[in-house]
Amino acid sequence: MMKWIPVALALLLGACSNTPSKTYYQLPAMGASTQVNDAPASRQLWLEHVSVADFLAQNGVVYQTNDVQYTIAQNNLWASPLDQQLQQTLVTNLSSALPGWVVSSQPMSSEQDVLNVTISGFHGRYDGKAIVRGEWVLNRQGQLIKRPFDLELKQGEDGYDALIRTLAQGWQQEALVIAAQAVHI
Template structure:
Protein backbone atom coordinates (compact mmCIF):
# COMPACT_ATOMS: atom_id res chain seq x y z
CA UNK A 1 0.00 0.00 0.00
CA UNK A 2 2.77 2.46 0.94
CA UNK A 3 4.69 1.89 -2.30
CA UNK A 4 1.75 3.29 -4.36
CA UNK A 5 1.81 6.66 -2.56
CA UNK A 6 4.87 7.99 -4.47
CA UNK A 7 3.33 6.88 -7.78
CA UNK A 8 0.02 8.59 -6.96
CA UNK A 9 1.87 11.73 -5.86
CA UNK A 10 3.91 11.77 -9.08
CA UNK A 11 0.77 11.40 -11.18
CA UNK A 12 -0.97 14.19 -9.30
CA UNK A 13 2.00 16.53 -9.75
CA UNK A 14 2.32 15.78 -13.46
CA UNK A 15 -1.39 16.49 -13.96
CA UNK A 16 -0.99 19.88 -12.28
CA UNK A 17 2.01 20.84 -14.39
CA UNK A 18 0.24 20.09 -17.66
CA UNK A 19 -2.73 22.40 -17.04
CA UNK A 20 -2.70 25.44 -19.33
CA UNK A 21 -1.47 28.71 -17.89
CA UNK A 22 -3.85 31.66 -17.98
CA UNK A 23 -2.63 34.81 -19.76
CA UNK A 24 -4.14 38.24 -19.05
CA UNK A 25 -4.33 41.04 -21.62
CA UNK A 26 -4.54 44.81 -21.31
CA UNK A 27 -5.11 46.99 -24.39
CA UNK A 28 -2.00 49.06 -25.06
CA UNK A 29 -2.48 52.77 -25.59
CA UNK A 30 -1.05 54.43 -28.65
CA UNK A 31 2.57 55.39 -28.18
CA UNK A 32 2.47 58.19 -30.68
CA UNK A 33 -0.90 59.33 -31.91
CA UNK A 34 -0.75 62.02 -34.54
CA UNK A 35 -2.75 65.07 -33.57
CA UNK A 36 -5.79 66.00 -35.64
CA UNK A 37 -5.04 69.18 -37.52
CA UNK A 38 -7.80 71.73 -37.28
CA UNK A 39 -9.21 74.26 -34.94
CA UNK A 40 -8.83 73.98 -31.19
CA UNK A 41 -11.43 72.04 -29.25
CA UNK A 42 -12.86 74.32 -26.58
CA UNK A 43 -15.78 72.28 -25.27
CA UNK A 44 -14.80 69.45 -22.90
CA UNK A 45 -15.78 65.93 -23.99
CA UNK A 46 -17.23 63.40 -21.57
CA UNK A 47 -16.81 59.80 -22.72
CA UNK A 48 -19.89 58.68 -20.82
CA UNK A 49 -20.00 55.00 -21.72
CA UNK A 50 -18.57 52.31 -23.93
CA UNK A 51 -20.87 49.30 -23.96
CA UNK A 52 -20.23 45.81 -25.27
CA UNK A 53 -22.61 42.88 -25.93
CA UNK A 54 -22.78 39.94 -23.55
CA UNK A 55 -20.47 37.74 -25.59
CA UNK A 56 -17.70 40.36 -25.23
CA UNK A 57 -18.49 41.30 -21.64
CA UNK A 58 -16.96 38.19 -20.12
CA UNK A 59 -13.32 37.75 -19.17
CA UNK A 60 -12.21 35.71 -22.19
CA UNK A 61 -10.77 37.16 -25.38
CA UNK A 62 -13.16 36.26 -28.23
CA UNK A 63 -12.27 34.53 -31.48
CA UNK A 64 -14.68 33.83 -34.35
CA UNK A 65 -13.82 30.32 -35.57
CA UNK A 66 -16.13 30.26 -38.63
CA UNK A 67 -18.98 32.26 -40.11
CA UNK A 68 -21.38 31.37 -37.27
CA UNK A 69 -19.32 30.27 -34.27
CA UNK A 70 -17.53 32.32 -31.61
CA UNK A 71 -15.12 30.92 -29.05
CA UNK A 72 -14.53 32.66 -25.73
CA UNK A 73 -11.02 31.81 -24.56
CA UNK A 74 -10.72 30.19 -21.15
CA UNK A 75 -7.00 30.79 -20.69
CA UNK A 76 -6.57 34.09 -22.57
CA UNK A 77 -8.49 36.67 -20.61
CA UNK A 78 -8.83 40.43 -20.29
CA UNK A 79 -6.94 41.80 -17.28
CA UNK A 80 -9.89 44.09 -16.50
CA UNK A 81 -13.41 44.31 -17.99
CA UNK A 82 -13.27 45.02 -21.72
CA UNK A 83 -15.76 47.90 -21.58
CA UNK A 84 -13.55 49.67 -19.00
CA UNK A 85 -10.41 49.09 -21.07
CA UNK A 86 -12.13 50.43 -24.19
CA UNK A 87 -13.33 53.54 -22.36
CA UNK A 88 -9.92 54.24 -20.79
CA UNK A 89 -7.98 53.78 -24.02
CA UNK A 90 -10.55 55.87 -25.92
CA UNK A 91 -10.04 58.75 -23.48
CA UNK A 92 -6.26 58.42 -23.86
CA UNK A 93 -6.36 58.15 -27.66
CA UNK A 94 -8.73 61.13 -27.98
CA UNK A 95 -6.55 63.16 -25.62
CA UNK A 96 -3.51 62.35 -27.78
CA UNK A 97 -5.37 63.18 -31.01
CA UNK A 98 -6.79 66.44 -29.63
CA UNK A 99 -3.94 68.06 -27.66
CA UNK A 100 -5.19 70.78 -25.38
CA UNK A 101 -8.73 69.37 -25.30
CA UNK A 102 -10.22 68.18 -22.04
CA UNK A 103 -11.35 64.56 -22.53
CA UNK A 104 -12.62 62.65 -19.49
CA UNK A 105 -14.51 59.56 -18.40
CA UNK A 106 -16.26 61.59 -15.67
CA UNK A 107 -18.78 64.43 -16.13
CA UNK A 108 -17.16 67.81 -16.75
CA UNK A 109 -19.54 70.39 -15.32
CA UNK A 110 -22.57 71.89 -17.02
CA UNK A 111 -21.27 72.45 -20.55
CA UNK A 112 -19.65 69.51 -22.33
CA UNK A 113 -20.05 67.27 -25.32
CA UNK A 114 -21.09 63.70 -24.54
CA UNK A 115 -19.81 60.63 -26.34
CA UNK A 116 -21.37 57.17 -26.08
CA UNK A 117 -20.03 54.16 -27.95
CA UNK A 118 -21.67 50.80 -28.56
CA UNK A 119 -19.18 48.14 -29.62
CA UNK A 120 -20.74 45.16 -31.42
CA UNK A 121 -17.53 43.44 -32.53
CA UNK A 122 -14.08 43.34 -30.92
CA UNK A 123 -12.61 39.95 -31.71
CA UNK A 124 -10.32 37.88 -33.86
CA UNK A 125 -11.61 36.11 -36.94
CA UNK A 126 -10.74 32.82 -38.65
CA UNK A 127 -9.33 34.61 -41.72
CA UNK A 128 -6.58 36.31 -39.71
CA UNK A 129 -8.35 39.64 -39.26
CA UNK A 130 -9.28 41.57 -36.14
CA UNK A 131 -12.84 42.90 -36.25
CA UNK A 132 -13.85 46.17 -34.58
CA UNK A 133 -17.44 47.32 -35.18
CA UNK A 134 -20.22 49.32 -33.61
CA UNK A 135 -21.41 52.91 -33.55
CA UNK A 136 -20.77 56.09 -31.64
CA UNK A 137 -23.07 58.98 -30.79
CA UNK A 138 -21.69 62.44 -30.11
CA UNK A 139 -23.95 65.05 -28.51
CA UNK A 140 -22.86 68.65 -29.15
CA UNK A 141 -25.09 71.59 -28.17
CA UNK A 142 -28.16 69.35 -28.06
CA UNK A 143 -27.50 67.96 -31.55
CA UNK A 144 -26.74 64.26 -32.01
CA UNK A 145 -24.33 62.83 -34.54
CA UNK A 146 -24.43 59.06 -34.99
CA UNK A 147 -21.73 57.20 -36.90
CA UNK A 148 -21.26 53.46 -37.44
CA UNK A 149 -17.78 51.95 -37.73
CA UNK A 150 -16.58 48.63 -39.11
CA UNK A 151 -12.94 47.65 -39.40
CA UNK A 152 -11.35 44.33 -40.35
CA UNK A 153 -7.61 44.70 -39.91
CA UNK A 154 -5.12 42.00 -40.89
CA UNK A 155 -3.41 40.62 -37.83
CA UNK A 156 0.29 41.52 -37.97
CA UNK A 157 1.47 38.58 -35.88
CA UNK A 158 0.05 35.25 -34.77
CA UNK A 159 -1.48 34.48 -31.41
CA UNK A 160 -3.41 36.37 -28.81
CA UNK A 161 -0.64 38.95 -28.30
CA UNK A 162 -0.87 39.89 -31.98
CA UNK A 163 -4.66 39.89 -31.86
CA UNK A 164 -4.79 42.27 -28.89
CA UNK A 165 -2.23 44.62 -30.51
CA UNK A 166 -4.23 44.66 -33.76
CA UNK A 167 -7.50 45.29 -31.90
CA UNK A 168 -5.81 48.20 -30.12
CA UNK A 169 -4.69 49.69 -33.47
CA UNK A 170 -8.24 49.43 -34.79
CA UNK A 171 -9.61 51.06 -31.65
CA UNK A 172 -7.09 53.88 -32.17
CA UNK A 173 -8.48 54.34 -35.70
CA UNK A 174 -12.01 54.61 -34.30
CA UNK A 175 -10.72 57.27 -31.87
CA UNK A 176 -9.29 59.15 -34.86
CA UNK A 177 -12.71 59.10 -36.57
CA UNK A 178 -14.33 60.45 -33.40
CA UNK A 179 -11.64 63.13 -33.01
CA UNK A 180 -12.29 64.35 -36.57
CA UNK A 181 -16.03 64.54 -35.83
CA UNK A 182 -15.38 66.51 -32.64
CA UNK A 183 -13.25 69.00 -34.62
CA UNK A 184 -16.01 69.40 -37.23
CA UNK A 185 -18.63 70.07 -34.54
CA UNK A 186 -16.65 72.72 -32.64
Protein backbone atom coordinates (compact mmCIF):
# COMPACT_ATOMS: atom_id res chain seq x y z
CA MET A 1 0.00 0.00 0.00
CA MET A 2 2.79 2.45 0.89
CA LYS A 3 4.53 1.95 -2.45
CA TRP A 4 1.54 3.54 -4.31
CA ILE A 5 1.67 6.82 -2.35
CA PRO A 6 4.69 8.22 -4.27
CA VAL A 7 3.03 7.30 -7.58
CA ALA A 8 -0.22 8.99 -6.56
CA LEU A 9 1.68 12.09 -5.42
CA ALA A 10 3.58 12.23 -8.72
CA LEU A 11 0.33 11.99 -10.69
CA LEU A 12 -1.31 14.66 -8.56
CA LEU A 13 1.61 17.07 -8.97
CA GLY A 14 1.71 16.37 -12.71
CA ALA A 15 -1.98 17.21 -13.03
CA CYS A 16 -1.48 20.50 -11.18
CA SER A 17 1.30 21.61 -13.52
CA ASN A 18 -0.99 21.32 -16.56
CA THR A 19 -3.57 23.87 -15.41
CA PRO A 20 -3.54 26.84 -17.77
CA SER A 21 -2.29 30.08 -16.31
CA LYS A 22 -4.48 33.14 -16.16
CA THR A 23 -3.51 36.28 -18.06
CA TYR A 24 -4.81 39.69 -16.97
CA TYR A 25 -5.33 42.62 -19.34
CA GLN A 26 -5.47 46.36 -18.77
CA LEU A 27 -6.45 48.75 -21.57
CA PRO A 28 -3.51 50.96 -22.48
CA ALA A 29 -4.26 54.67 -22.11
CA MET A 30 -3.03 55.71 -25.50
CA GLY A 31 -3.63 59.43 -25.26
CA ALA A 32 -5.09 61.06 -28.32
CA SER A 33 -2.55 61.66 -31.06
CA THR A 34 -4.60 64.56 -32.40
CA GLN A 35 -5.74 67.58 -30.46
CA VAL A 36 -8.81 69.65 -31.10
CA ASN A 37 -7.19 73.11 -30.95
CA ASP A 38 -10.12 75.50 -31.16
CA ALA A 39 -11.38 74.61 -27.67
CA PRO A 40 -11.88 77.56 -25.34
CA ALA A 41 -9.81 77.51 -22.17
CA SER A 42 -11.29 76.46 -18.84
CA ARG A 43 -14.13 74.29 -20.10
CA GLN A 44 -15.09 71.36 -17.92
CA LEU A 45 -16.29 67.90 -18.91
CA TRP A 46 -17.58 65.41 -16.38
CA LEU A 47 -17.56 61.83 -17.60
CA GLU A 48 -20.43 60.83 -15.36
CA HIS A 49 -20.80 57.18 -16.28
CA VAL A 50 -19.61 54.45 -18.62
CA SER A 51 -21.83 51.39 -18.55
CA VAL A 52 -21.30 48.08 -20.30
CA ALA A 53 -23.75 45.42 -21.42
CA ASP A 54 -24.16 42.55 -18.96
CA PHE A 55 -22.22 40.06 -21.09
CA LEU A 56 -19.24 42.45 -21.09
CA ALA A 57 -19.38 43.05 -17.33
CA GLN A 58 -17.77 39.67 -16.61
CA ASN A 59 -14.11 39.15 -15.67
CA GLY A 60 -13.26 37.40 -18.93
CA VAL A 61 -12.48 39.01 -22.26
CA VAL A 62 -15.39 38.33 -24.65
CA TYR A 63 -14.99 36.71 -28.04
CA GLN A 64 -17.79 36.23 -30.58
CA THR A 65 -17.43 32.76 -32.15
CA ASN A 66 -20.12 33.08 -34.83
CA ASP A 67 -23.09 35.30 -35.66
CA VAL A 68 -25.01 34.29 -32.49
CA GLN A 69 -22.51 32.79 -30.02
CA TYR A 70 -20.19 34.52 -27.58
CA THR A 71 -17.53 33.04 -25.33
CA ILE A 72 -16.30 34.62 -22.12
CA ALA A 73 -12.67 33.67 -21.61
CA GLN A 74 -11.78 31.77 -18.44
CA ASN A 75 -8.03 32.42 -18.53
CA ASN A 76 -7.82 35.79 -20.33
CA LEU A 77 -9.29 38.22 -17.84
CA TRP A 78 -9.65 41.94 -17.32
CA ALA A 79 -7.28 43.18 -14.61
CA SER A 80 -10.02 45.45 -13.26
CA PRO A 81 -13.70 45.81 -14.20
CA LEU A 82 -14.10 46.75 -17.86
CA ASP A 83 -16.42 49.70 -17.17
CA GLN A 84 -13.77 51.23 -14.87
CA GLN A 85 -11.02 50.71 -17.45
CA LEU A 86 -13.14 52.28 -20.18
CA GLN A 87 -13.93 55.28 -17.99
CA GLN A 88 -10.30 55.82 -16.94
CA THR A 89 -8.91 55.55 -20.46
CA LEU A 90 -11.65 57.79 -21.86
CA VAL A 91 -10.79 60.49 -19.31
CA THR A 92 -7.12 60.19 -20.32
CA ASN A 93 -7.86 60.24 -24.06
CA LEU A 94 -10.29 63.17 -23.79
CA SER A 95 -7.88 65.12 -21.60
CA SER A 96 -5.20 64.68 -24.24
CA ALA A 97 -7.56 65.60 -27.08
CA LEU A 98 -9.01 68.67 -25.35
CA PRO A 99 -6.18 70.97 -24.24
CA GLY A 100 -7.40 73.70 -21.93
CA TRP A 101 -10.25 71.53 -20.68
CA VAL A 102 -10.58 69.85 -17.33
CA VAL A 103 -11.89 66.32 -17.92
CA SER A 104 -12.82 64.35 -14.82
CA SER A 105 -14.73 61.32 -13.64
CA GLN A 106 -15.93 63.41 -10.69
CA PRO A 107 -18.43 66.31 -10.79
CA MET A 108 -16.77 69.72 -10.65
CA SER A 109 -19.35 72.51 -10.96
CA SER A 110 -22.77 73.37 -12.31
CA GLU A 111 -21.16 74.82 -15.46
CA GLN A 112 -19.68 71.55 -16.67
CA ASP A 113 -20.61 69.53 -19.72
CA VAL A 114 -21.76 66.01 -18.81
CA LEU A 115 -20.99 62.86 -20.81
CA ASN A 116 -22.53 59.40 -20.41
CA VAL A 117 -21.52 56.38 -22.48
CA THR A 118 -23.21 53.00 -22.93
CA ILE A 119 -21.14 50.17 -24.42
CA SER A 120 -23.01 47.35 -26.16
CA GLY A 121 -19.99 45.76 -27.86
CA PHE A 122 -16.33 45.61 -26.82
CA HIS A 123 -15.06 42.24 -27.97
CA GLY A 124 -13.22 40.21 -30.55
CA ARG A 125 -14.96 38.48 -33.41
CA TYR A 126 -14.40 35.28 -35.41
CA ASP A 127 -13.46 37.20 -38.57
CA GLY A 128 -10.44 38.85 -36.94
CA LYS A 129 -12.13 42.13 -36.13
CA ALA A 130 -12.45 44.00 -32.86
CA ILE A 131 -15.89 45.46 -32.19
CA VAL A 132 -16.41 48.74 -30.33
CA ARG A 133 -20.12 49.61 -30.28
CA GLY A 134 -22.48 51.75 -28.23
CA GLU A 135 -23.72 55.29 -27.86
CA TRP A 136 -22.87 58.43 -25.95
CA VAL A 137 -24.90 61.38 -24.75
CA LEU A 138 -23.30 64.78 -24.19
CA ASN A 139 -25.22 67.40 -22.22
CA ARG A 140 -23.99 70.97 -22.56
CA GLN A 141 -26.16 73.34 -20.56
CA GLY A 142 -29.32 71.47 -21.50
CA GLN A 143 -28.39 70.89 -25.15
CA LEU A 144 -28.25 67.13 -25.71
CA ILE A 145 -26.18 65.42 -28.39
CA LYS A 146 -26.69 61.67 -28.73
CA ARG A 147 -24.50 59.65 -31.08
CA PRO A 148 -24.27 55.94 -31.75
CA PHE A 149 -20.92 54.42 -32.72
CA ASP A 150 -20.13 51.09 -34.35
CA LEU A 151 -16.48 50.44 -35.09
CA GLU A 152 -15.09 47.26 -36.64
CA LEU A 153 -11.30 47.31 -36.61
CA LYS A 154 -9.14 44.61 -38.18
CA GLN A 155 -6.61 43.09 -35.82
CA GLY A 156 -3.04 43.26 -37.11
CA GLU A 157 -2.14 39.96 -35.44
CA ASP A 158 -3.80 37.00 -33.78
CA GLY A 159 -4.16 36.63 -30.03
CA TYR A 160 -5.57 38.37 -27.02
CA ASP A 161 -2.72 40.91 -26.75
CA ALA A 162 -3.47 42.16 -30.26
CA LEU A 163 -7.21 42.14 -29.55
CA ILE A 164 -6.82 44.32 -26.45
CA ARG A 165 -4.57 46.78 -28.32
CA THR A 166 -7.05 46.97 -31.20
CA LEU A 167 -9.99 47.53 -28.83
CA ALA A 168 -8.00 50.33 -27.14
CA GLN A 169 -7.30 51.88 -30.55
CA GLY A 170 -11.02 51.88 -31.37
CA TRP A 171 -11.82 53.42 -27.98
CA GLN A 172 -9.25 56.15 -28.66
CA GLN A 173 -10.82 56.82 -32.08
CA GLU A 174 -14.22 57.28 -30.47
CA ALA A 175 -12.68 59.62 -27.87
CA LEU A 176 -11.51 61.85 -30.72
CA VAL A 177 -15.03 61.89 -32.19
CA ILE A 178 -16.48 62.86 -28.80
CA ALA A 179 -13.82 65.56 -28.34
CA ALA A 180 -14.56 67.08 -31.75
CA GLN A 181 -18.27 67.12 -30.96
CA ALA A 182 -17.72 68.67 -27.52
CA VAL A 183 -15.78 71.55 -29.02
CA HIS A 184 -18.37 72.33 -31.69
CA ILE A 185 -21.59 72.44 -29.71
